[in-house]
Amino acid sequence: MGKAGKPRKKDGRKKGSLTASRPSNPAEKAANNALRESVVLPVVRNLSSISPKERAEAVSAINNLLQDATCRQLLLRERVVQKLMEEMLNDSSQEVVVYAWGALRNISVDEGYDQSIFMYRKNILAPVASALQKISSTLNSLRTNPGSLSSTEQKILWLYAENVIGLIAGLSETSEEVAEAIVKLDILPLLMEILKEPSGKLGGLHETVAQCVYALTGESDDFVEAIVSDRYGYVSLLLELRDQSDPSLKSLYICGSLHNISLALKGTEVATDQEISDFSVVTILTDFLKSTPTASLTDDEQKVLIFKQLVLEILASIATEATGGVSEEALGADQDGDIDFISGDGDGKDMTAPGELDESLRADMEMVVGDESNQESPDSAEGTVLHYLIVNTGPALLSIVKSGASGSLPIHIRALSVLNNIAWTVDATLSEGLGLWERWQKLAREIWQSCITPVLVANTADVELAEAVTGLAWAISKSMNGSLDVSQGEHRAFVSLYHAANTDELRTKCVGVLGCLGLAQGRIEINREIGVFLMTLIVGGANTPANPLVEALNAIFDIYADAEFDYDEPVFVKSAFLDHLSKAISGVRSAVKKVDKNKFPEDRLRADDALLNLQRFIAYKKKEREN
Numbered sequence: 001m002g003k004a005g006k007p008r009k010k011d012g013r014k015k016g017s018l019t020a021s022r023p024s025n026p027a028e029k030a031a032n033n034a035l036r037e038s039v040v041l042p043v044v045r046n047l048s049s050i051s052p053k054e055r056a057e058a059v060s061a062i063n064n065l066l067q068d069a070t071c072r073q074l075l076l077r078e079r080v081v082q083k084l085m086e087e088m089l090n091d092s093s094q095e096v097v098v099y100a101w102g103a104l105r106n107i108s109v110d111e112g113y114d115q116s117i118f119m120y121r122k123n124i125l126a127p128v129a130s131a132l133q134k135i136s137s138t139l140n141s142l143r144t145n146p147g148s149l150s151s152t153e154q155k156i157l158w159l160y161a162e163n164v165i166g167l168i169a170g171l172s173e174t175s176e177e178v179a180e181a182i183v184k185l186d187i188l189p190l191l192m193e194i195l196k197e198p199s200g201k202l203g204g205l206h207e208t209v210a211q212c213v214y215a216l217t218g219e220s221d222d223f224v225e226a227i228v229s230d231r232y233g234y235v236s237l238l239l240e241l242r243d244q245s246d247p248s249l250k251s252l253y254i255c256g257s258l259h260n261i262s263l264a265l266k267g268t269e270v271a272t273d274q275e276i277s278d279f280s281v282v283t284i285l286t287d288f289l290k291s292t293p294t295a296s297l298t299d300d301e302q303k304v305l306i307f308k309q310l311v312l313e314i315l316a317s318i319a320t321e322a323t324g325g326v327s328e329e330a331l332g333a334d335q336d337g338d339i340d341f342i343s344g345d346g347d348g349k350d351m352t353a354p355g356e357l358d359e360s361l362r363a364d365m366e367m368v369v370g371d372e373s374n375q376e377s378p379d380s381a382e383g384t385v386l387h388y389l390i391v392n393t394g395p396a397l398l399s400i401v402k403s404g405a406s407g408s409l410p411i412h413i414r415a416l417s418v419l420n421n422i423a424w425t426v427d428a429t430l431s432e433g434l435g436l437w438e439r440w441q442k443l444a445r446e447i448w449q450s451c452i453t454p455v456l457v458a459n460t461a462d463v464e465l466a467e468a469v470t471g472l473a474w475a476i477s478k479s480m481n482g483s484l485d486v487s488q489g490e491h492r493a494f495v496s497l498y499h500a501a502n503t504d505e506l507r508t509k510c511v512g513v514l515g516c517l518g519l520a521q522g523r524i525e526i527n528r529e530i531g532v533f534l535m536t537l538i539v540g541g542a543n544t545p546a547n548p549l550v551e552a553l554n555a556i557f558d559i560y561a562d563a564e565f566d567y568d569e570p571v572f573v574k575s576a577f578l579d580h581l582s583k584a585i586s587g588v589r590s591a592v593k594k595v596d597k598n599k600f601p602e603d604r605l606r607a608d609d610a611l612l613n614l615q616r617f618i619a620y621k622k623k624e625r626e627n
Helices: 026-046 052-065 069-077 080-086 094-111 113-121 125-144 151-172 176-183 188-196 203-219 221-228 234-242 249-264 269-273 278-291 299-320 354-369 385-403 410-429 436-458 463-479 490-500 504-517 524-543 546-559 568-573 577-593 601-626
Strands: none
Touching: 026 052, 026 069, 052 069, 052 080, 052 094, 069 080, 069 094, 080 094, 080 113, 094 113, 094 151, 113 151, 113 176, 125 151, 125 176, 125 188, 151 176, 151 188, 151 203, 176 203, 176 221, 188 203, 188 221, 188 234, 203 221, 203 249, 221 234, 221 249, 234 249, 234 278, 249 278, 249 299, 278 299, 278 385, 299 385, 299 410, 385 410, 385 436, 410 436, 410 463, 436 463, 436 490, 463 490, 463 504, 490 504, 490 524, 504 524, 504 546, 524 546, 524 568, 524 577, 546 577, 546 601, 568 577, 577 601
């Protein structure tokens, strides 16, 4: 009676909204009232029937009604969650109890955070603890005396366990607090005992248990520690399940669990000794992507797509940790290229003494454009997870994205996200040169031509797709220092997208892409178009949103950092960018002051830095030409 959980980001569980689902017009309201009177209320009333059969039928009907979004909202307004928790979980009929757990599980899956946290605050873990104890006791009796339960009773036991553990998996994704509270129930031994059972007729239960392990390893360090203590061979069991010849949803969740464990153990001897590594996981996940179709949507292939969404969720996390020691930017958390200067009191004044200016200018500009001396050599990446991601996983992801060129199915958006994370990791860790860098250049250009340009040319109205493609374009163009083909007017498309965007996040991404494309030499006119656009944003000052403004400033600092660049004189000098920047200081200062340092401290810090860097950049460019 329960359904499998949907793969979702750990911090992005869907939040249900009763308000948002209310009918927007009288006709809908009348229809819903009729549905409530004729279908919902009779079922809810039957929950209190004196007949166990009628109660079981009522809970079964509720499980069916929950599949419809409108009926689900009507049931929630009738306080069905409270009724299930307070009455049905303690029912004298085991059938009613099993179905009630299934209904709560389904509500957690479909409604996400809001209803899950509501259950937690209503102390759902108390009946969960009792249910786990009962399942464990019955399982032990069955193991000791295989004939103690009939075939029908065994089926009820497995369904009971699946629904309870499925709800636990959903609750685990709510928050670390909830996950830690669940771990304190000492659930691990039961989960592992079930995984040891022959899979035979327990396919659904095994998948649910594996999902629960995946959720808890991602949220609780204590849970991970309990696994790797290995007193009962837990790690060996997970490795055995990981290496099953035919990948299943269970084995994919196990792969995700091992990745979560490897993150928690990073840098420790335990990870190496236990052979817990992302390398073995990434090969299994990539092989799965390569071996299954993506285009058609039959029932079986719909299930494959669900599997692939989970695979891509895990790969996206692996890609951010592919080499260790990756910067915030590589993780996509702070893709802004902001820089820190060594002096300044926060009011935008240049604190460098005149006599020190000549010696400090070049050092200042090195700080502006960034120090890349800590990047690894290309050879050091051979045989690593990053190498495998570029050589093997990247092409598989590219194939998925190409198959979705005409739409934005979730699987294609997820594939773009993985490519995005790989690109940021490459930018942060891989130096230009031979070997792996050459492989990345080839893949990056193919991604640009096959995934990014077609969307720009089509002028998509799909906001989610535009966001994903622009983020990927930023990562790709940054990793390639802007050396990408723009013969189809890609740079103009990003300018147009900036003006059409309805969020500062998308606007900032557009500016980030343009800032990277403007770095390429040998195309002065394109540089001029990009430079003029960026200067327009800067001159706009307080009329330009703060984050795009800061990104535009950082882009100007990078693009025109050196007078020797072939576009510096024909564009920066002859277009009088320096004069425009000098006049823009006041407007930029006003824009910076608008950023509330209490509400948005990180944004304000970046904005303050950009203002200080602007003044240093102006001083640098003035002195640069004099020399």
